[in-house]
Amino acid sequence: MHPFTFIKAGDNNTAIKAATENAASKFIGGGTNLVDLMKMNIEKPDKIIDINILPLKEIKKLSNGNILIGALVTNSDLAYNEMIRNKFPVLSEAILAGASAQLRNIATTGGNLLQRTRCYYFYDTATPCNKREPGSGCSAINGYNRIHAVLGTSDKCIATHPSDMCVAMAALDAIIHVQGINGERKIMFSDFHTLPGDHPEIENILQKGDLITAVEIPALSFAKNSAYVKVRDRASYDFALASAAVALDINNGIIKNARIALGGVATKPWRATEAEQALIGKQVSANSFKDAADIALKNSKELKFNSYKTELAKRTLISALNKIGGIA
Amino acid sequence: MEKKSESSTDEIKTGSTRREFLEQVSVITAGTALSVSLKAAKLPTNRKFYQEEGTVEVSFFINDKKMTLELDPRTSLLDALREKLHLTGTKKGCDRGQCGACTVLVDGKRINSCLKLAGMCEGAHITTIEGLAKGDQLHPLQTAFLKHDAFQCGYCTPGQICSAVGLIKEGHAKTDDEIRELMSGNICRCGAYQNILEAIKEVQKS
Ligand SMILES: Cc1cc2nc3c(=O)[nH]c(=O)nc-3n(C[C@H](O)[C@H](O)[C@H](O)COP(=O)(O)OP(=O)(O)OC[C@H]3O[C@@H](n4cnc5c(N)ncnc54)[C@H](O)[C@@H]3O)c2cc1C
Ligand code: SF4
Ligand code: FES
Ligand code: FES
Numbered sequence: 001m002h003p004f005t006f007i008k009a010g011d012n013n014t015a016i017k018a019a020t021e022n023a024a025s026k027f028i029g030g031g032t033n034l035v036d037l038m039k040m041n042i043e044k045p046d047k048i049i050d051i052n053i054l055p056l057k058e059i060k061k062l063s064n065g066n067i068l069i070g071a072l073v074t075n076s077d078l079a080y081n082e083m084i085r086n087k088f089p090v091l092s093e094a095i096l097a098g099a100s101a102q103l104r105n106i107a108t109t110g111g112n113l114l115q116r117t118r119c120y121y122f123y124d125t126a127t128p129c130n131k132r133e134p135g136s137g138c139s140a141i142n143g144y145n146r147i148h149a150v151l152g153t154s155d156k157c158i159a160t161h162p163s164d165m166c167v168a169m170a171a172l173d174a175i176i177h178v179q180g181i182n183g184e185r186k187i188m189f190s191d192f193h194t195l196p197g198d199h200p201e202i203e204n205i206l207q208k209g210d211l212i213t214a215v216e217i218p219a220l221s222f223a224k225n226s227a228y229v230k231v232r233d234r235a236s237y238d239f240a241l242a243s244a245a246v247a248l249d250i251n252n253g254i255i256k257n258a259r260i261a262l263g264g265v266a267t268k269p270w271r272a273t274e275a276e277q278a279l280i281g282k283q284v285s286a287n288s289f290k291d292a293a294d295i296a297l298k299n300s301k302e303l304k305f306n307s308y309k310t311e312l313a314k315r316t317l318i319s320a321l322n323k324i325g326g327i328a
Numbered sequence: 329m330e331k332k333s334e335s336s337t338d339e340i341k342t343g344s345t346r347r348e349f350l351e352q353v354s355v356i357t358a359g360t361a362l363s364v365s366l367k368a369a370k371l372p373t374n375r376k377f378y379q380e381e382g383t384v385e386v387s388f389f390i391n392d393k394k395m396t397l398e399l400d401p402r403t404s405l406l407d408a409l410r411e412k413l414h415l416t417g418t419k420k421g422c423d424r425g426q427c428g429a430c431t432v433l434v435d436g437k438r439i440n441s442c443l444k445l446a447g448m449c450e451g452a453h454i455t456t457i458e459g460l461a462k463g464d465q466l467h468p469l470q471t472a473f474l475k476h477d478a479f480q481c482g483y484c485t486p487g488q489i490c491s492a493v494g495l496i497k498e499g500h501a502k503t504d505d506e507i508r509e510l511m512s513g514n515i516c517r518c519g520a521y522q523n524i525l526e527a528i529k530e531v532q533k534s
Contacts, residue, residue: 005382006401006447028448035404035443036424048401050448076437080500100513101498102491103425105437106444236512 002044009049012179012211018049020181020209027051027211029072029111032103037116040123042132056110056213059083065219068177071110071212075165076101078109088217090226090245094168094263097230100237110212113166113176113192114204117159118239119148130156131200138200146305147241150313152267153301157200160264161193162239167263168228169215170271171245177214180207186216193268222249222257229320230263231312240264242313244320248279255279255288255325260296265313272296275317284325286318293317384447390415391459401447406430408446409456417457417486421515428514431487431494432456438494440513457486460493468534469493472527480518488514492528504529 009015019025025047028034037043056070059081067087069078078084079095099107121127121139128137140148140158148158174189193204206212226247232238243263249256258279260272275296282288293314300310322328387396390413397412406423409415409432421429423442430442433455460467469489472478479485491514501507507528508521516524 001402003382004401006384006445008450028445030443031445031448032425032440032443035445038402039424048445050445052448076498100425100428100440101495101510102428102431102438102440102513103443105494106439236509 001038002041002046004046004048006048006050008053009051010053012054012213015049015051015054016179016181016209016211018047019211022047023208025049027110029108030074030103030106031111032099032107033111033115041125042123051211062216067217067219069109069215069217071108071177071214073109075099075104075107075109075112078165079104086224088168088172088220088223088226090171090223090228090247091165091168091217093228094164094230094243094245097228097240097243098164109165109215112163113169113212113215114206115163116203118162119159122159131159131196134199134201141303144305145303147239148303148306149267150265150300150302150306150309151262151270151297152195154196154198154200154267156198157196157267158303159196159200159267160240161266161268163269164228164230164240164243164263166193166269167243167261168245169217170269171226171247171259171261172217172220172223173259175216175218176212177216178206178210179213180210184213189269190271196267220247220259223247223259225250225324226259227320227323229316229323231316232264242309242316244313244317246317246320246324248284248321248324250284250325253284255282255284258292260292260317262296262313262317265297265300265309272317284327286322286327289318289321289325289327290314292321386447386450388449388451389453391455392453397446399446401445403446404442405432405434405444405446405449405454406441409441409454415456415458418490419483419486421483421487426515427484427487428491429484429487431490431514433490433494436494436497438491455490455493457490460489467493468531469496469527472530473524476523476527476530477520478523478527479516479520484514484516484518484520488516488524492524492531495528496532501532507532 024045026045027049056072058070060068062068075095079092085092121129122132127139130138138157149160170189176187176192178185228245230240230243232241240263242265245261247259258276260275262270275292278295279292297310297314383398384401385398409418418432419429421427425440425443430440431438432441434452469492495501495510501510
């Protein structure tokens with residue numbers, strides 16, 4: 001592991017200032033992704049800024065009914081929070097479908113948003129990878145790309161975004177609160193993560209030194225009727241090959257409103273707005289769910305070993321819709 | 329059966345006996361060692377392998393005993409326990425959060441000590457497998473693991489037991505399936521899962 005100096009930040013401003021001044025510094029939340037990547041010499045910060053004593057550990061209900069989740073709230077505390085379980089079961093289920101109980105006990109909300117891909121070539125410093133080493137080439141496009149994305153890819157990178165939590169947050173239109181050297185701002189979830197395009201090394205719109213302080217989940221009454229379905233190689237403790245976060249507002253068998261996001265198949269947490277639109281006004285039925293799934297995957301770009309993902313993602317989405325729509 | 333005979337023809341075709349195979353492996357190993365030492369020779373001489381400057385001082389309570397260590401900031405909690413404090417009950421499996429062998433309890437919560445920087449544990453109360461028994465009296469989970477034969481080689485066992493202590497305290501697992509799911513962060517290469525489940529259930533009930 002590359003040597004680094006270690007400091008503890010006592011308040012947000014100190015953390016932000018230290019991070020802005022040193023281009024090779026990194027905040028550490030739980031460390032479950034960063035330390036792993038440092039051990040592999042993929043991340044090589046020369047300064048680690050421990051943010052764990054900052055006062056960002058609360059889950060609060062705001063006066064407008066929205067819920068504000070501090071960036072240091074652990075994945076376990078968020079998933080088992082009563083408000084989240086009752087009002088946003090999709091978020092609780094998504095988090096509990098990821099990693100292990102031990103990891104969720106330390107992983108933070110902010111760190112989860114910024115976790116990096118699990119593309120095995122990204123991890124293997126012996127192989128070219130545009131994300132790890134811009135311009136070196138992508139080993140996956142013509143390599144063994146079974147776990148890779150079919151949506152949002154570019155000719156530079158096809159790596160999936162690995163987070164389960166983020167898929168639920170995409171469906172819930174979360175808002176990310178950020179504090180930087182020039183003050184505070186809010187970022188819509190759909191704008192936060194970027195597509196690989198020509199620059200897969202850039203994964204979000206944060207600027208150097210930006211500290212994520214919280215994630216806000218807007219009140220959404222029908223979110224209590226939501227679910228997360230995840231398909232992976234083993235029954236537990238593995239990343240998604242395909243996943244779906246859905247919420248449906250159903251009145252007398254008619255869909256009034258819908259939220260759909262997909263994971264495991266796209267280069268960023270993937271909101272499927274066109275599929276949502278297609279469901280509105282339709283009867284809850286196997287046919288309308290199938291149509292929505294076809295629309296969600298219509299731009300799927302398959303490669304040699306991941307072509308199965310188109311059908312897998314459709315079935316995963318249909319299964320989540322069936323669960324919420326009450327179709328057996 | 330058919331598969332077996334197929335693979336033995338394969339062996340005949342490639343003409344590799346077990347002994348030759350082992351020889352090939354040792355040649356490869358020697359080759360790897362050689363290339364590593366060549367690479368090492370090319371490294372700049374001023375590269376620091378041990379960081380003397382900018383160490384971190386950390387004080388924490390390990391099994392209720394206060395300890396103060398001065399560490400290279402890169403030291404994981406796992407390495408601090410094993411290499412500095414010689415508490416080798418906590419095991420290193422993958423060193424990357426994937427197996428659970430390194431599970432310890434930090435402020436009562438089970439975590440993977442391999443991904444935790446020791447410097448982040450200032451003031452923390454850490455319980456390892458060595459700290460679960462009270463004198464000669466084993467922790468109920470230790471007794472239950474013995475009774476139910478919940479291990480073979482025992483390598484995963486300290487992690488399994490610490491994880492189970494955390495699981496019971498969390499109180500989210502009611503059914504067998506829920507226990508299995510919430511213990512999935514602990515891999516057992518010997519496959520003692522069924523007996524681990526029985527041991528946990530027994531302690532949960534009491
Ligand atoms: C074996 C294993 C299996 C896993 N399985 C899954 C899975 O199935 N599904 C899943 O979704 N995830 C999975 N994970 C990933 C896990 O969810 C992430 O590692 C975790 O959420 C990261 O959170 P952290 O707090 O530990 O982040 P850290 O490692 O601390 O940080 C990650 C990044 O975020 C930055 N950062 C952290 N906090 C902030 C902040 N407040 N502001 C700005 N930047 C910040 C850090 O600088 C770093 O770059 C798995 C991990 C492991 C090791
Ligand atoms: S898919 Fe992306 S992360 Fe994987 S090798 Fe290609 S460029 Fe690297
Ligand atoms: S050694 Fe920590 S999880 Fe494997
Ligand atoms: S008893 Fe051998 S690995 Fe679990």
